[in-house]
Amino acid sequence: MDHRKKKKDYIKEALLCIFILSIATGVGYLFQYIKFPDTNIVIVYLLAVLLTARYTKGFIFGLTASIIATFCFNYFFTIPYYTLSVDNPSYIVTFIIMTFIAFFTSTLTSRVMLHALQAKEKEAETRALYTLTNRLTDAQSMKSIAEIAVETISEYMNCQAACLLFNEEGMPEGSFIQQVERGRQVRRETDEPEELKHRFSGLRTDFLIGGEFYDWPIYGQEDLLGLIRIPGNRGASITGIQMRLLHSMIENVGIAMDRLHSSMERIRDRELIVQERYRSNLLRAISHDLRTPLSGIMGTSEVLMNMTDKKDSRYSMMEGIYMDADWLHSLVENILSLTRLRDGKVPLHKELEAVEEVIGDVLQHMEKHKPQIEIKAVIPDELLLVPMDARLISQVLVNLLDNAVKHTKGTEEISIEVVKDNNDNTVKFYISDRGEGIKEKDLPNIFEMFYTSKEKHADARQGIGLGLSICEAIVKAHGGTIQGGNRIDGKGAIFTFALPLSDDRKEDGNV
Amino acid sequence: MYNETILVVEDDIPIKNFICYTLNAGGYKTMESGTGQGALSMLITESIDIMLLDLGLPDIDGMEVIKKVRQWSEMPIIVISARDQDKEKALALDTGADDYLTKPFSATELMARLRVAIRHFYKMNIKNQQTVFQVGSLCMDLEKHAVTLENKEIHVTPMEYNLLSLFMKNMGKVLTTHYILKEVWGANYGTDTQALRALMAGLRRKIEKNPAKPRYIITEIGVGYRMTDE
Numbered sequence: 055m056d057h058r059k060k061k062k063d064y065i066k067e068a069l070l071c072i073f074i075l076s077i078a079t080g081v082g083y084l085f086q087y088i089k090f091p092d093t094n095i096v097i098v099y100l101l102a103v104l105l106t107a108r109y110t111k112g113f114i115f116g117l118t119a120s121i122i123a124t125f126c127f128n129y130f131f132t133i134p135y136y137t138l139s140v141d142n143p144s145y146i147v148t149f150i151i152m153t154f155i156a157f158f159t160s161t162l163t164s165r166v167m168l169h170a171l172q173a174k175e176k177e178a179e180t181r182a183l184y185t186l187t188n189r190l191t192d193a194q195s196m197k198s199i200a201e202i203a204v205e206t207i208s209e210y211m212n213c214q215a216a217c218l219l220f221n222e223e224g225m226p227e228g229s230f231i232q233q234v235e236r237g238r239q240v241r242r243e244t245d246e247p248e249e250l251k252h253r254f255s256g257l258r259t260d261f262l263i264g265g266e267f268y269d270w271p272i273y274g275q276e277d278l279l280g281l282i283r284i285p286g287n288r289g290a291s292i293t294g295i296q297m298r299l300l301h302s303m304i305e306n307v308g309i310a311m312d313r314l315h316s317s318m319e320r321i322r323d324r325e326l327i328v329q330e331r332y333r334s335n336l337l338r339a340i341s342h343d344l345r346t347p348l349s350g351i352m353g354t355s356e357v358l359m360n361m362t363d364k365k366d367s368r369y370s371m372m373e374g375i376y377m378d379a380d381w382l383h384s385l386v387e388n389i390l391s392l393t394r395l396r397d398g399k400v401p402l403h404k405e406l407e408a409v410e411e412v413i414g415d416v417l418q419h420m421e422k423h424k425p426q427i428e429i430k431a432v433i434p435d436e437l438l439l440v441p442m443d444a445r446l447i448s449q450v451l452v453n454l455l456d457n458a459v460k461h462t463k464g465t466e467e468i469s470i471e472v473v474k475d476n477n478d479n480t481v482k483f484y485i486s487d488r489g490e491g492i493k494e495k496d497l498p499n500i501f502e503m504f505y506t507s508k509e510k511h512a513d514a515r516q517g518i519g520l521g522l523s524i525c526e527a528i529v530k531a532h533g534g535t536i537q538g539g540n541r542i543d544g545k546g547a548i549f550t551f552a553l554p555l556s557d558d559r560k561e562d563g564n565v
Numbered sequence: 566m567y568n569e570t571i572l573v574v575e576d577d578i579p580i581k582n583f584i585c586y587t588l589n590a591g592g593y594k595t596m597e598s599g600t601g602q603g604a605l606s607m608l609i610t611e612s613i614d615i616m617l618l619d620l621g622l623p624d625i626d627g628m629e630v631i632k633k634v635r636q637w638s639e640m641p642i643i644v645i646s647a648r649d650q651d652k653e654k655a656l657a658l659d660t661g662a663d664d665y666l667t668k669p670f671s672a673t674e675l676m677a678r679l680r681v682a683i684r685h686f687y688k689m690n691i692k693n694q695q696t697v698f699q700v701g702s703l704c705m706d707l708e709k710h711a712v713t714l715e716n717k718e719i720h721v722t723p724m725e726y727n728l729l730s731l732f733m734k735n736m737g738k739v740l741t742t743h744y745i746l747k748e749v750w751g752a753n754y755g756t757d758t759q760a761l762r763a764l765m766a767g768l769r770r771k772i773e774k775n776p777a778k779p780r781y782i783i784t785e786i787g788v789g790y791r792m793t794d795e
Binding site for chain 1: 579582584590668671672763777784785
């Protein structure tokens with residue numbers, strides 16, 4: 055179709071060229087009739103050449119016209135008339151100069167014309183880009199960016215362009231938007247998205263030639279954000295300038311998508327911070343609201359106990375109140391530790407702490423709560439500084455020691471030992487007892503949340519199975535390991551946990 | 566037996582009752598306030614010797630109360646905190662509080678802290694001329710420049726000596742890391758808590774039988790250290 059149109063254009067321009075030259079010849083005859091000098095006729099021919107160059111495309115017609123004009127002058131107006139020969143040799147000079155002038159003027163005119171055309175195209179290009187970027191700045195979602203891109207590109211390329219977005223996992227979405235006609239867009243299903251994704255991952259060229267569409271990738275700063283799809287027949291006939299414009303348009307779309315991404319990310323971050331603040335406020339409220347009444351209960355029952363004779367039956371009731379409050383309090387502490395860890399999203403507040411000081415603190419705590427229990431402690435002579443959240447590690451030690459106390463009777467030994475392991479650059483904590491040990495069938499589940507042994511203790515409160523799972527969560531958040539089992543050197547249980555000596559920040563970010 | 570008047574600033578009524586009962590049973594006179602503003606006006610109008618101050622008051626921040634009181638009075642202030650935020654305790658101590666109690670605390674603990682605070686307050690007023698300190702079997706003679714443990718002289722480095730004498734002079738009182746660094750390392754002190762830990766570990770290995778179960782200098786995790794006074 056294009057080809058035929060071009061041919062038609064050629065014929066039209068050729069006819070125009072002949073027409074202008076004929077008029078010039080006619081005017082020449084008129085001049086000759088009223089006895090104007092020859093030079094005027096030459097000028098008329100030059101004008102004809104100029105007009106031809108102005109109103110035809112390219113250089114060919116201008117050049118042809120300049121030669122034909124010279125021949126016409128020669129044929130019609132020099133003696134002998136109606137031949138191409140001349141009597142007066144000075145005309146030769148006229149011919150040559152005339153040809154040159156015609157030549158140059160036609161070339162210059164054609165060039166000016168070409169520049170004007172290019173400028174016009176450039177302007178259209180700039181305007182298209184400007185419209186696109188202008189509209190993209192207002193876009194509030196990926197969908198609206200895609201719609202704008204499709205509309206603008208369709209308009210400029212004069213085709214039914216489409217846009218396929220990629221989701222956050224880098225996979226093509228299930229459907230894409232296509233412009234059907236001016237102001238009307240439809241959603242179509244994506245064929246074989248995996249296949250498409252796969253083909254793009256190995257893309258070396260600018261675009262991908264597919265069945266129905268030619269696909270141009272939209273790249274963001276990091277990854278592929280989507281595709282601009284131009285129908286196959288239009289894609290095949292794309293010109294260099296159009297290609298260039300299409301590229302700039304796609305680039306702009308990519309930038310707009312990137313900008314939207316980062317602003318959405320900012321909003322998400324801000325929401326996360328707000329959530330975090332809510333959470334810490336909630337934690338503070340819980341700690342205050344639960345601990346304050348518990349302290350009141352503990353204090354009051356203690357005072358009442360002191361006022362009562364130990365043999366009085368009311369004494370043991372008050373003691374019961376005190377013990378229950380104490381137990382609830384430790385539960386609150388544990389839940390607080392757990393919520394503080396929560397998926398490890400809050401980075402641990404790690405500082406270099408002296409192991410002996412943490413152990414000293416824990417033993418002091420145990421002494422206060424279980425004054426009748428003797429705990430053996432062995433630490434290395436060397437000062438060990440380990441990066442940790444001291445509060446949380448104390449909680450681990452308290453939980454493990456509480457467990458040991460719960461499972462031992464009276465004088466059965468409980469001990470805590472710390473050893474530096476140079477092999478894997480860790481500090482190992484051993485908490486062992488000479489109690490009843492762990493039942494074989496319970497062993498695989500001890501760290502599971504809410505797991506409690508089916509065997510009930512007559513004298514111990516049934517826990518809710520939080521203690522050990524909290525220990526595990528805390529140790530893991532420190533990049534360490536924890537194991538529990540029975541002792542091989544006789545009866546009793548032993549728990550071991552290791553903390554890395556060097557603070558690996560990278561690892562920190564992942565937990 | 567005592568005649569000190571203690572102002573209990575606490576908004577939780579059961580805890581306030583428990584504290585007041587314990588103090589009265591121990592022979593102290595008590596006054597009560599549930600707000601910081603109320604406490605400040607009582608401190609001006611009444612004759613009060615010691616203040617027990619809850620940090621989480623409904624009206625003003627406990628820290629503000631400490632700052633205001635310290636403008637005119639050196640009275641012992643013991644802070645009560647339900648929060649496990651060590652930074653706040655340390656801040657309260659650095660602001661001018663003398664000691665702290667973390668909820669829940671026992672009557673025994675309360676009375677012990679109070680005794681230390683009172684003893685300290687009077688000692689401070691006698692313009693500390695004491696040169697020989699004794700706690701358990703650990704003895705320090707500032708004039709002779711000697712430290713003995715179970716009557717045997719032990720050798721300490723000059724830094725350890727300075728550290729120990731600081732604790733001896735502040736027996737029973739909790740000293741924040743910040744304060745110790747300033748006192749031992751001097752005015753241009755850094756924030757090198759690691760150096761303090763190392764120094765403390767060295768000293769403990771000389772004076773404690775088992776550094777993991779210290780008898781003399783106890784660690785207050787996240788806050789500082791305290792030398793026992795009995």
